[in-house]
Amino acid sequence: MSMQLGLDGMPARLVRVTPSRLATWQDCRRRYRLTYLDRPAPPRGGPRAASTLGAVVHNALHAVFGERPARRSAARAALEVDRHWSSEGFRDDAQAAEYRERARTWVGDYVERHAVVDAPEPVGEVVGLERWLSAPVGAMVAEGRADRLDDRDGQVTVVDYKTGRRVPDAADAAGSPALALYVLAARRTLRRPCRRVELHHLPTGTIAAAEHDEASLAAHRERAEAAATALGAAADALEEDSRRAEELFPPRSGARCGACEVRRHCPEGRAAAPAEPAWSGLAP
Structure with missing residues (x-):
């Protein structure tokens, strides 16, 4: 405490x-x-496919970005998906195989576009992978594990990976309480300028970005x-x-x-909505 x-x-x-x-x-x-x-x-409740898929993609990208750019490739990315794969929560083996192949494609395309030598849209120097951030911010200690922190021209950018059904936009990036907390904690932890946040949606290749100013960060705080x-x-x-x-x-x-994982202990929740299958929430 x-x-x-x-x-x-x-x-x-x-x-x-x-x-x-x-x-x-x-x-x-x-x-x-x-x-x-x-x-x-x-x-x-039991595992859900969307969470399983998200964890696989995160782990694969963590492994690839942990290597030097010369060692990164789409093929390496696909192998990392295979290495970290889990079929928990999927409807059946066929659905799991379909999304395994999709994840291989998503991660491979992403790495080719952003992470290899001479990438068309380079991300900059990676200064943190699954970096634990913890810093006092006012009346709280803001903590969490950021997916990735990039250095771009001396500014730290907070990157968060997304694999769900919904494609995020700039308003989602600006309005994300999680990303704002990471900015506040990164400033204190790394002692470097940080204001840009990005949501990287792997299924569509979309990057939703926002630049925080002191007023927007104060509101989130x-x-x-x-x-x-x-x-x-x-x-x-x-x-x-x-x-x-x-x-x-x-x-x-x-x-x-x-889709609540504790609905079995909540009569009001069970009465409010029927149980969703464990594979609901997957990107189409």
Whole structure:
């Protein structure tokens, strides 16, 4: 637990948060409790194909970008997909084989376009791969693992890979709380200028980019601090009195409950939406 001096001179807690914790809290407080607070943690749903596919692509790109540009190639990228492949969550072997081939193509095309020697759209010097960032930011400690950090003309760019159905745009990049937190943490951790964020959508080859200024970062920071303070206070109150669990962490049900990994423990979620198959969410 980190501390700073409060207004009364006494130590005040700095709440440690990651983008996933903040997103879960803002999406559904019951899911937050079941995921991060309850011990022993309740059983979750089985693996989902979209998450499996995303992890494979991330791992393959991490391996390729960890090599010198001269050792990177589409063929190497495809081999890394094979090396990290998992069929968990897919409907059947045929669907898994189809998406394995798609992932090989996505990653190979991406590497050829951005990562090899004389690439047509080079990314710059890679200064961080799956880099853990942790830095005090106001009333919280912002933490998380950035997919990639690039140095472009002395400025650090935060890159996040996407493999889902939805193609992101510039508004998504600018509005991403996760990317903004990574910018704030990268500035403190690396002590270098950082304001550009990018979402790289592998299925379409789309890059959605945004440049933060101090005002936009301040707005993201204010929202994140408010959420961090609230979730920290709720967790403390729950620790003091476990009987307040439903009051402090009410469900927020809706259509998205169909894919929730803790829906088996949530009657409201099960009533709100039928269970989605484990392969829903895959890019078409």
